[in-house]
Amino acid sequence: MREVALVSPRSVAGTSRRERPSVTPRYWAFLSYSHKDSETADWLHGALEKFAVPRSLVGNDSPHGPIPARFSPIFRDRQELAAASDLGHTIREALAASRCLIVLCSPDAARSRWTNEEIIAFKKAHPSGCVLAAIVDGEPFASELPGHEGEECFPPALRQKFDSRGRPTGKRAEPIAADLRPTGDGRQLGLLKIIAGMLGVGLDDLVQREQQRRHKRLTTIAAASLTGMVLTSGLAVFAFEKRDEARDQRREAEGLVGFMLGDLRQKLEPIGRLDALDAVGSRALAYFAKQDKSELSDAALAQRSKALTMMGEIAQTRGDLEGARARYAEAMSGTAEMVRRSPDDPERLFEHAQNVFWIGEIARERGQLDQAEAAAREYKNLSYRMTSIDPASVRYRMETQYSDAELGIVYLAKRRFPEASRQFKAAVATIERVAAAEPNNREYQLNFSKSLAWLADAQWSEGKLDEAIAQREREVDLLTRLSKRGRDVEYLEQMIIAHQALGRLFASRGESKEALEHLNAAVSVAENLIPSEPDNMRWVEYAASSKLALANTLLAYGSKEEAGVQARAGCDMVSRLLARSTQVTYWQEVNRDCLAVRAELALAANATDEAASLAGQLLRSTQAVGKGPSLDDRYKLAAAQRLVGDVADRQGDRARALQAWQAGLATLPKNVTERPRELGERVELLKRVGRNAEARAIEARLAAMGFRRSI
Template sequence: MRPDFGAIAHVRYRAFLSYSHNDAHWARWLLRRLESYRVPGRLVGTHGRAGAIPAKLGAVFRDRDELPTAGDLSSTIREALSESDALIVICSPAAARSQWVDAEVRAFMAQERTDRIFCFIVEGDPAVDNCFPPATIEDGRIPLAADARPEGDGKDRAFLKLVAGILGVGYDALVQREAQRRHRRLAIVTAAALAGMTVTSGLAITAHVARNDAQRRQGQAEDLLGFMLGDLRKKLTTVGRLDLMRTVDDKATTYFAELDPRDLNDRALEEQARSLTGIGQVRMEENRYAEAMRAFQQAYARTTALAARDPSNGQRLFDRAQAEYWIGNVAWQQNKFDEAERWLERYRASAEQLASMDRNNFDWQKEVAYAHQNLAILADARGDHEGAERAMKRGLELFRGWVKQRPNDTQLRAEESTIVSWLGTNAETQKRYDDSETWFTTLLGNLDTLRKQEPDNANWRKEWIDAQLLLAQTRFKRGDLAGASVASEAANHEADALVKHDPTNRVWLSQQGIARFWRAQLTGLGQPRQAMPIAQEAERMLASIVAAEPTNKRVVKWLNDTRVLQTQLSKPSVATR
């Protein structure tokens, strides 16, 4: 069910997040915080200036593309803006210079909802170097702003100020509710720690207590876990004491292991499953796969119990399917491919069951395609390239059917294109260059359609360049040098156009550098002297990106290839030709 966003009946998103690509890390952080934020219980159901206050903020739209031509917004962006209750502008000197951000602000202002624009300052001093997009300060306008800089409100206080504005409640009231919630949970944690986690142990012995007492302590446990795995984790991360968080997680998983899911009510099971999944994901990030596996297995036990209690509840089946996926993923990371395959096949079976429950729920239908893709990628990792291809083609068949039904759904066509690209790379790995060329040509056709549907969407232009580079590579490998040169020059021309529009966009700069590599490579086959300055240009482009992003493996790889090419071109036997 879509949450009540207040007075605007057609709202789809709680907020639209507008930002410069230079602030993408802030956008990702803020998106996660907003979509995971739980409104204090005593405020839920009351009315703020923006309408009824929900338990959660709901979905936030974050555009991942940059504006390719001055002032133009795609139909997708305009639609998302019109369906958003509020506009959040991440403010910085880069945002102030961004035509893209300014265009989004102006489009939102055109809907006469200026009071629903909220600025979130992450860099720059408003009094010294302007960090506000021009549209937000025109005509002497003073924007509503939360200052996340350390010398301002700080991240946490700024975030709460932003939430208060979105909900239409006073900042002090929200802070008070947050403080009450933290203090209540902290008191529970402190008491538990002092007693050697006696509350936790007592909760495990449900057979010897009265029903009301068990329910009371379940409630305590839920608050305890909510604090430990939510607010406390954030605080410890901030001060760099994740070692303490690991201890908390260990205590929580030990406690969960002592409980029998059959003795717990639905709410407790749901909270525990969610907490265990979070613990498992953290363990995955730390490469502690054994601990991650235990957490996900316990999450699976709880989601399985919930699904058994209400077999017609699709959401519970969905949650169980996600647990099956995570268990398969951990086994995969441990190189236990047979076990991974069993769990990913369970995930596929659950996805197929889920899809059959509601044919109108398109998100559930797509789970089946994702399940096929997971099994395909696993098979590829095991060296079974043919089996991987068969599994991926089953997913492709589903997407092609959906694209025919929804020809104007650009996201669907983009997902289909991703599969086509993978199949082209898979065929190239098997040295079936004719097949890989066919796949990459199909990919370019899809991207041509996307560019016609959304001519202002920079992402389709970026993907089109990548497709041309893939086509150039596979043609080069099959010996079609003329065809490779055509694809290479097409990529160079488009990359130059994008970089001219925004010389600071490192993604586009990397594409330009790779395109120059292929120009040098192909030129060097007949004119090595002319090829050397092109290769040197490619090296400068790629080296500048590696200096800024030393962990970017893709660019590092192409930089190394460019230097190898220069070595080859400098050999006397080659250079004198």
């Protein structure tokens, strides 16, 4: 959790009286912000000036003078400066006469010339002054990540150190800010962090004093209520009735959440009934929405966060990634508050880690891999904190296994294949022992299956085809045994993925019988799942990708008619997915698979005009993502350009075909470790432009690995 810190080289506590500005301070703070963040500025300005400093602190000395009862006045520039050429005398005078500078940080603020100028002017007037940052939107130092520059929230002057004379040094500053967003500290805790920085006191000390003041206020209210009850018995009866009503509502809501997260979830999840869970969860959250989060008991706060997390999982299953992210972020705000209250409670760390994990998963599904890696590392840190507090807990040790696997998944997405394999091998070794010790533990058995799957994918990416096939066969055998215990949709979901992956692996090895057997099995399992809950978009996604993989393999082996049947069915399912959302990265990828196989089928039928239209759609769709830094996307773009060239060649336009193939080769990255399938794409393009010697050399490498086809 972030702590408020100063941007300047010295901390507030270390500022001596000699270093205070010579101008007599008239303002407790200068509020600097982009006028697009006016709503937050309105709230913060009012909250600071209304805040009553705890009596025990009033009059004490601080780095900025005697502590007042109220922070008033706070200077806030309410005028637009767009037409001005300079900050102006009034602003500079106010900056010089302010004890602290508070900067509302957002992408708009980072781009604002005047916000940056105000920071510079304050630092020149107060070289060791109190500069406090408060994040409203965006991400700190995003400007250092290619492709994320627009998300930067810190203005340039906030990101570098200034010397004792108020001159920029060019050295990187690392300000730690209060995070006012619901996914960070939230407004209430963020406000306290800012105030703690202004007072020069520790956050915990200020929070404790706030709690003491709240308790005194409640005691006073209680005393007044007792007096009133003595004077008016009717009011007492009314108060008791209301108290009992509120207590009954709280018990009902907490009981619903407990039932939902316990018995009901265990009964409904295996049969895939999300609608019932959704209805119960909505009812419970309707109660919690009326409550002040800061006033909730520890138990109620935990229940609320658990309910939000589960509702996020339901939304994610239905393809509503934005709704899922919002639920997880709200849940994470609650679990962060729980950790703040008891930082050494491993169970609270556990609950918070679940939301951190899901936020990272959403980022990974959207292709935001840097954010996904950051979340995976935070999740891993939380898991190791749990085990350091309670090393005897198998449950917490499992969290370390999950976090290691999650980091491996991100490494795989970022093409760091050897690192991913090492992570997954360690994960498999751990979970295999645990699963063997507890064969009836459903969660452990599923995790064992998924760990085998990820290890197989990493080994396939390294070119270790036989090892990858062996791991996938182990997975299928495990899932087959588990499925015999009774219908469980998660076993079946994993079975679809495992069969599809095995089919692709056998196809790569040129073994058509085994390839088609597993791909047909994947389609069969998916088709049997969908009727039980047609609204489950995850099952539709699995069925669509399985059918398209089967169609592609059938076409490669010459079964054009059957390939067409599977392709049409798969593309119809893709249309259903995109009707639900166009924001899911993987659904867009499956749609491109649909366009590719349809174009190949049209080309095989010599319908060149249709093939050209479909190949053009594929190229445009792929170009939309292929211009980014993702190497995966560049290979997909090269494949689309190859297909465009193939169609042009069939139409007799050799010049245009060569142009497309050369463009495909130019798209391929250089000096990178390539997956076998990517090497196969390079071979196909080299052959088409007549560079046969280079193509044969790569084919020899693939043959040595056991690859016979580039499917």
